Amino acid sequence: MNKLEKLTPMMKQYMDIKKNYSDAILLFRLGDFYEAFFEDAKVISKVLNIVLTKRQNAPMAGIPYHALDNYLKKLVESGYKVAICEQMEDPSQAKGIVRREVTRVVTPGTLIEDEMLSTENNYLMAVDYFDGTFHSILVDVSTGEVLVKEFESLSSVIDFLRINTVSQVICPESIFDDLKKEIPNLFIEKLNDWYFEEAEKKIKDTYRVASIDHFELGKSLRIFGATIKYLEYTLMVDISLSAPKKIEETDWMILDSRTVENLSLIPGERGKNLYDILNKTKTSMGARLLKKWILQPLRNFEKIMERQKIVEAFFNDRLLLNEVREYLNSIYDIERILTRLSYKKATPKDLVSLRYSISVIPNIISALETNEKLVEFSRKIKTFTNVEKLIEKAIFEEPSNTPGDGKVIKDGFSIELDEYRQLLTHSSDKLKEFEIKEKEKTGIQKLKIGYNQVFGYYIEVPKGQIKNVPDYFIRKQTLVNSERYITPELKEFEDKIMSAKEKIEIIEKKIFEDVCQEISKYIPEIKQTAELIAQLDVLTNLAYVSSLYGYTKPEFSKNKFLIKKGRHAVVERYVSNFIPNDTYMDENIRMYIITGPNMSGKSTYIRQVGLITLLAQIGSFVPAEYAVLPIFDRIFTRIGARDDISTGRSTFLVEMNEVALILSKATKDSLVLLDEVGRGTSTFDGISIAWAMSEYLYNEIKCKTMFATHFTELTELSDVYNGIRNLTIKVEETNNGVVFLYEVIEGVADKSYGIEVAAIAGVPGGVVERAKEILKVITEKSELEKKVRVLKEGQLKKLARKSKISKDQISIFEVGENN
Numbered sequence: 088m089n090k091l092e093k094l095t096p097m098m099k100q101y102m103d104i105k106k107n108y109s110d111a112i113l114l115f116r117l118g119d120f121y122e123a124f125f126e127d128a129k130v131i132s133k134v135l136n137i138v139l140t141k142r143q144n145a146p147m148a149g150i151p152y153h154a155l156d157n158y159l160k161k162l163v164e165s166g167y168k169v170a171i172c173e174q175m176e177d178p179s180q181a182k183g184i185v186r187r188e189v190t191r192v193v194t195p196g197t198l199i200e201d202e203m204l205s206t207e208n209n210y211l212m213a214v215d216y217f218d219g220t221f222h223s224i225l226v227d228v229s230t231g232e233v234l235v236k237e238f239e240s241l242s243s244v245i246d247f248l249r250i251n252t253v254s255q256v257i258c259p260e261s262i263f264d265d266l267k268k269e270i271p272n273l274f275i276e277k278l279n280d281w282y283f284e285e286a287e288k289k290i291k292d293t294y295r296v297a298s299i300d301h302f303e304l305g306k307s308l309r310i311f312g313a314t315i316k317y318l319e320y321t322l323m324v325d326i327s328l329s330a331p332k333k334i335e336e337t338d339w340m341i342l343d344s345r346t347v348e349n350l351s352l353i354p355g356e357r358g359k360n361l362y363d364i365l366n367k368t369k370t371s372m373g374a375r376l377l378k379k380w381i382l383q384p385l386r387n388f389e390k391i392m393e394r395q396k397i398v399e400a401f402f403n404d405r406l407l408l409n410e411v412r413e414y415l416n417s418i419y420d421i422e423r424i425l426t427r428l429s430y431k432k433a434t435p436k437d438l439v440s441l442r443y444s445i446s447v448i449p450n451i452i453s454a455l456e457t458n459e460k461l462v463e464f465s466r467k468i469k470t471f472t473n474v475e476k477l478i479e480k481a482i483f484e485e486p487s488n489t490p491g492d493g494k495v496i497k498d499g500f501s502i503e504l505d506e507y508r509q510l511l512t513h514s515s516d517k518l519k520e521f522e523i524k525e526k527e528k529t530g531i532q533k534l535k536i537g538y539n540q541v542f543g544y545y546i547e548v549p550k551g552q553i554k555n556v557p558d559y560f561i562r563k564q565t566l567v568n569s570e571r572y573i574t575p576e577l578k579e580f581e582d583k584i585m586s587a588k589e590k591i592e593i594i595e596k597k598i599f600e601d602v603c604q605e606i607s608k609y610i611p612e613i614k615q616t617a618e619l620i621a622q623l624d625v626l627t628n629l630a631y632v633s634s635l636y637g638y639t640k641p642e643f644s645k646n647k648f649l650i651k652k653g654r655h656a657v658v659e660r661y662v663s664n665f666i667p668n669d670t671y672m673d674e675n676i677r678m679y680i681i682t683g684p685n686m687s688g689k690s691t692y693i694r695q696v697g698l699i700t701l702l703a704q705i706g707s708f709v710p711a712e713y714a715v716l717p718i719f720d721r722i723f724t725r726i727g728a729r730d731d732i733s734t735g736r737s738t739f740l741v742e743m744n745e746v747a748l749i750l751s752k753a754t755k756d757s758l759v760l761l762d763e764v765g766r767g768t769s770t771f772d773g774i775s776i777a778w779a780m781s782e783y784l785y786n787e788i789k790c791k792t793m794f795a796t797h798f799t800e801l802t803e804l805s806d807v808y809n810g811i812r813n814l815t816i817k818v819e820e821t822n823n824g825v826v827f828l829y830e831v832i833e834g835v836a837d838k839s840y841g842i843e844v845a846a847i848a849g850v851p852g853g854v855v856e857r858a859k860e861i862l863k864v865i866t867e868k869s870e871l872e873k874k875v876r877v878l879k880e881g882q883l884k885k886l887a888r889k890s891k892i893s894k895d896q897i898s899i900f901e902v903g904e905n906n
């Protein structure tokens with residue numbers, strides 16, 4: 088006999104279903120529990136810390152049905168895929184074994200349940216390699232957003248994954264191993280060939296359109312079709328998505344993951360970050376959008392101005408700003424409510440939240456109309472009075488979350504429903520009267536009416552009073568201390584109550600579905616307005632923080648780069664007295680070498696320049712007294728030394744990889760911020776690399792560069808090239824040690840004060856004194872400075888002439904020489 092034949096029909100049913108979901112944990116609904124068996128049981132008992140028991144010798148662990156979401160969240164967060172198998176019929180009505188089916192496969196990237204999501208975006212990224220390019224689709228199922236993006240290399244895919252909130256990747260088998268190796272901690276699943284078949288048809292069916300040419304999917308079509316199939320496989324309903332948007336690199340400033348981390352743009356390992364400082368948005372939709380804007384500053388002047396004008400209008404009209412932000416306060420996460428509506432998972436409370444949210448839209452519009460600079464924006468926002476009215480009429484102010492229990496649909500919305508509800512209340516009153524009457528009739532004072540699933544309504548009589556029970560009481564159950572009875576009259580009540588309850592359940596569910604269905608017709612339009620509300624939230628937020636933190640409106644110029652009294656947006660919030668500093672660059676002055684002691688504020692200074700340009704390009708005001716800025720295509724950063732343990736690359740190799748990236752990708756419109764290059768190797772190698780790199784950036788690429796370094800030798804570059812200048816940071820030597828003044832001035836650091844900083848940091852006095860002695864000896868012996876001078880005087884000239892240098896470079900070179 089084979090093993091399965093020995094199993095009970097229920098276990099056989101389990102095994103049959105599990106066969107199709109072997110890569111997931113199967114939660115099998117059994118009465119009031121979801122049970123897992125065999126290996127699944129062992130896993131969930133460990134992950135969820137619940138008891139592992141046995142059923143017919145099979146390991147089993149179960150979770151109560153009402154606590155599913157909590158447990159699911161834990162399982163998915165721990166990296167498991169979970170298939171939920173439901174009972175498809177009422178067990179009391181079922182003939183034979185209850186029919187069961189999997190109704191949902193839950194994975195980290197396909198969540199729509201509010202309790203399982205944070206307010207952040209939750210992206211599923213589908214990646215395909217096709218015709219030499221990586222094509223990807225990013226979907227946030229919870230908001231319906233779809234983005235299309237191409238990558239030239241695997242490393243750029245990985246880089247993108249590092250800075251975006253992608254919780255799951257799906258890909259064809261051909262690239263699975265490569266991706267898995269690079270992102271071992273991310274949930275990643277391979278798609279077999281079937282997913283890629285008939286992609287175009289799948290997309291057309293999903294969007295209910297005859298042609299998808301306007302989506303301009305190109306070679307991303309295959310992976311988009313596969314993504315939709317995967318979503319259908321997990322959500323098991325028709326998929327509802329917004330139209331795909333292409334992410335074109337030319338629209339946005341490119342920020343690689345290193346730069347995002349080095350400038351501490353979003354929450355991450357470094358703690359204090361720009362997003363947290365700026366985020367005072369009023370809605371979850373706004374908070375998500377703000378993060379996107381920070382990660383994708385604009386490059387198009389008109390688009391930047393469009394945002395800046397709105398920020399300025401609010402900045403100059405604080406009363407209006409406060410009024411609009413007050414309205415935004417009462418707006419819920421409409422995007423997610425709409426998604427749940429389209430997946431038929433919206434709750435009555437969702438509808439009430441939607442109603443409150445859309446009810447303030449007319450106020451927002453009238454407020455915006457009072458300012459002529461905001462009228463154009465206000466015209467794009469639509470009102471949805473009919474939707475608001477419908478919800479107001481149909482749904483209780485504080486409904487229960489279970490349509491069918493009679494506490495969702497308002498009185499007066501359906502005559503039929505009201506009648507049954509009255510009948511129910513009436514019968515309940517009658518039941519109470521019946522209890523009193525029976526007490527009087529029988530003299531059993533402790534008699535009470537109760538209810539259970541098996542017998543329905545019953546009369547309970549304590550054992551001591553059984554002798555008074557009349558003949559028409561029919562005994563149904565004996566308990567330790569009491570007996571339970573029914574009577575024909577009680578049964579009659581029960582029938583009435585039960586049929587009223589059943590009817591209420593059917594009618595209320597149907598009305599709720601109809602209301603949802605009616606509202607669903609407006610989803611695309613409401614979605615557009617929700618997007619505008621999110622934008623409004625971010626724009627008012629920028630105006631608000633700009634006034635709160637004393638930012639000013641930046642101007643843009645093709646050639647000039649001037650920051651007067653600039654501040655570091657994050658550091659200034661944490662130090663008591665932040666010292667502002669200026670920055671000036673133009674077509675000629677393109678590079679600064681910044682030397683100064685440790686802890687003097689070099690990194691803060693160069694990062695503040697990066698943050699100011701970034702803020703300006705997202706449309707915000709900036710932390711400076713005055714700023715005229717060019718529009719940069721990209722900010723590059725190379726900051727600090729560190730290993731990349733995950734890929735086994737040494738500090739120096741990581742550093743050189745970053746240098747290589749900058750040298751190959753930077754353009755004349757880029758801003759390059761360098762903090763320590765060449766520290767990971769010997770001093771001579773380090774200086775040589777840093778020198779050669781600076782020359783290349785200055786002569787060949789002609790980008791704007793700020794280079795903070797401890798190699799004072801590099802300051803000699805300014806003698807060779809007129810457009811390279813030196814900056815240092817003021818320190819004062821007092822009897823009690825060095826005092827950092829954080830003031831950036833022209834010049835070169837005369838000392839590095841490393842030993843003084845060591846003393847401040849608490850290195851023992853003996854060690855500090857010995858270090859001073861050693862420094863004296865080696866400084867005297869150092870040949871380095873002499874050698875660099877030789878380089879400056881002779882060899883550089885030769886080198887520069889050998890390399891292909893254009894006329895203007897030679898002139899700069901010669902100006903430098905004459906200096």
Ligand SMILES: Nc1ncnc2c1ncn2[C@@H]1O[C@H](COP(=O)(O)OP(=O)(O)OP(=O)(O)O)[C@@H](O)[C@H]1O
Nearest residue numbers: 662664665666684685686687688689690691692829
């Ligand atoms: N302009 C400023 N005004 C006030 N405090 C500042 C300023 N700049 C920096 N600081 C303070 O000095 C600290 C050190 O600054 P920063 O890390 O920029 O120094 P650094 O010169 O780059 O140091 P190292 O060479 O050791 O990397 C900052 O954390 C901040 O507290």
